[in-house]
Amino acid sequence: MAQASADTAAPSEFDRDTAVIRRAPGVYDTHLSAGWTIFNAVNGGYLLALMGRALGDALPHPDPLTVTAHYLTASVPGPAVIRTERVRAGRTLSTGTASLVQRAEDGTETERLRVLATYGDLSALPDDVRTTAKPPALPPYEHCLGSDSAPGDAPALSGSTAIAGRLDLRLDPATVGWAVGAPSGRGEMRGWFGLADGRDPDPLSLLLTVDALPPTAFEMGLTGWVPTVELTVHIRHRPAPGPLRVAITTRNLAGGFLEEDAEVWDSADRLVAQSRQLARTVAGEGG
The missing domain is CATH 2.40.160.210 (Acyl-CoA thioesterase, double hotdog domain)
Structure with missing residues (x-):
């Protein structure tokens, strides 16, 4: 496209x-x-x-x-x-x-x-790549869960938000236990990502991608608003057309703050963006 x-x-x-x-x-x-x-x-x-x-x-x-x-x-x-x-x-x-x-x-x-x-x-950057990073192991797109996949009275997998209608987001079932009241506690979120109208990714849209999945705090058993305090994004390559794969992890939640480290991979198996953000957990806010 x-x-x-x-x-x-x-x-x-x-x-x-x-x-x-x-x-x-x-x-x-x-x-x-x-x-x-x-x-x-x-x-x-x-x-x-x-x-x-x-x-x-x-x-x-x-x-x-x-x-x-x-x-x-x-x-x-x-x-x-x-x-x-x-x-x-x-x-x-x-x-x-x-x-x-x-x-x-x-x-x-x-x-x-x-x-x-x-x-x-x-486009002017050299082509050499030396990395130990690997794309996230995701189930096929059709085996992942979208915003219409939440069972029963569980919240929408997108977090019950208006932004859900603008995204084509399919989450790894291993990271959506929070939606059925059984969070894994691992602080991980993974999924396929695209824009709902089919627009292909570019460096500008990658700035959205790193902050568009549900917060890892959900899979750590927390609910409510998780506002970002600081967010740094590194854009590494111009992404190839097609869906992106996003993996986000949190290793430390302390004092009401957590970090989220994100990697974004394109359809050519290239690491196209990385980010780290500091976010605050606000229990009970946001519904």
Whole structure:
């Protein structure tokens, strides 16, 4: 399938909902779509992709290589402004910052998140690969479980959120014990990932992918909201067309905080993205 882009006449839902309009140099207007919410808050991966879109326009290089975001307050659907600043632009890399703010009815601005990112050109990277990393061992797509697979009165496997309708997500049955009240306790989440409208992955959509699966906290026996405090993503390759495989693990939950380490593999068996985030467990919030 040919990849849709923000420049086509009929953009995909992802491209439409991550569109930004340049108001002035480095300043962009945008609208946070209610279609990408989790427990009424806008998903952090979607926000990161939107920030990546603005930085991709503000910086001279095309692709995000490393992006770090600190989430300051929960974002809500509605208008927002992204302010970017070019920190440095070299021959092969450029670095910039971005801040997303939303304005209340009384005119007060609240900063939602702040990003520091370095961009480059993924197509210019050398082809050599030396790695001990291996793709996750997943059952075939048709043997994994989608958002319509939860039995009885169990919660939807996507977490009962609006974002579920935008994703083609099929989870490894070994990581969905939480949906039937029998979490494994292993802190693992794995699955096949794509966008529901069939848009092929690209470096920008990978920023969404790393934060789109249900939290590993569910499989550790916790429920409720798991808001991201900080998220760092490394984009390693431009992904091949087709579904992605995502594996997320948590090794340590302490003091109400946990880390999530994610790997994203493309249809050509290449590790295309890695991430680590620090998240907070908020028991009893979010329904």
